[in-house]
Amino acid sequence: MNEIHSIDHFNLWSFDLNLLVAFDALMQDRSVTQAASRLKIQQPAMSHNLSTLRLLFQDELFVRVGQSMQPTPRAHMLGPPIQQILAQAHKALISTDTFEPSMETRTFRIGFSSELEVLLMPELAALLRKSAPGIKLLARSANPEQVHRMLDEGVIDLGVGCYSKGGTRHRHRHLFEQSLMCCYNRxxxxxxxxxxxxxxxxxxxxxxSQKDAIEGCLDSALDRLGVKLNVAMAAPEFLTVLAAAKTAPLVATLPTRIIRRYAPTFGLAESPVPLDLEVNPIAMVWTAHSDREPAAEWLRTQVAASIDAVAT
Structure with missing residues (x-):
């Protein structure tokens, strides 16, 4: 059985754990006066602590021999485990969570919308191979309607894409503005x-499109302008969209960074979009409870550094 499950919390609640500190001070100093001084309390208070300890453990614990208080066999038996308990408690109280990326071995799961995966993951992988070779990355598709639920359920550690702020249990950081271009097979x-x-x-x-609407994330932007596109095809992956534009007389409208990086590979001509389309900016989203976690903070720093490389 897991040890934490065997703890009698009610009895511990009724037991003044400060008495263990008093016991250890008496073991160290063998004097009520000196133990009181160590704990910065009055001697009568220390004497009261000793009386309470004797009652609880049904043993004298410390008896006067000459000028000192000598531990009884029961006190000698209790001394090491009580000192260990106090040492562990002290370590827990003063220690802070640390994350040393060069020494860590773990997997981070990042949710992406649309093209951000192919833009960010290569840069991020190259960066981490240099500074954190034990860190592994798992990319997950996360559309804007799902990303906050995926964060809440622990499916992903971080979301990067055209995401909204979510609720009060989420955190949000703007990364860069998006622009659009189009391309086609001349x-x-x-x-x-x-x-x-x-x-x-x-x-x-x-x-x-990563949702039921065939116009994808452009539906709201097109509605604001009062225009409609004759959309013959929509797919969740931009490579499918580019391949379709290469083989069919279709115009593909995609983020500028994707067009400039991949349209030449497909032999497609480029053009600005002749509409003033407002699209959501790219942001990071994460849970509030991981806001100050060192590992999560480090991951967000690495993502921001990689974003700088692809957003220019």
Whole structure:
């Protein structure tokens, strides 16, 4: 059985644990006067502590021999375990949680929305291989409707993406603003130069969506402008969206960083989005109870450092 389950909390509650401190002081000093001085209390109070200890343990514990108080056999038996208890309590009270990344071996689970996984994880992995080789990372898909529940249930340790603040039990840190671009296969859509508004709205589209709405995270932004896109296809992964734009006459609208990094790989032409679309910024979210945990603080610091590399 786990030892903590065998503790009689009621009896401990009724027992003044300060008496153990008094007992240890008497064991150290063998004098009521000196033990009182050590504890910065009056001698009558120490004498009262000794009387209470004698009553509780049904033993004299300390008897006067000449000028000192000598421990009885029962006191000698009690001395080492009581000193160990007090030493452990003292260590627990003065110690602070520490996290030494270069020595740690553990797995952090990070939830991502959309493209942040592929942008952040390579940078983060490279950074940690240098400073924390024992740390492992597990990326999880976490859409904005699920991320706070996943944090509450301990499914993930941190969320990075276009996430809201959540409730009072969550913490939130803005990382950077997002912008959008679009791309298409010029051999399937023979268009020159930046797309204008009418052309963009008249084409068929492929978008990232991690929810039931086919317009994905753009639905609110499009509603604010009072426009609709003819969305022929939506998928949760941006690589699927780019592959669709390469093989079908579709326009893919994605975050600027994804377009600039991956559109050339797919042989796609780039264009600014000819709409003033307001999209949610990228943020970190985590639980309030992990706010001051050294390991969690360290992880957020590493994510912020990696974000600096991909957000410029």
């Amino acid at each position: 051999s399937l859509l023979p268009l020159d130069g930046p797309l204008d508004r009418d052309t963009y709205l008249g084409l068929e589209h492929v978008l990232v």
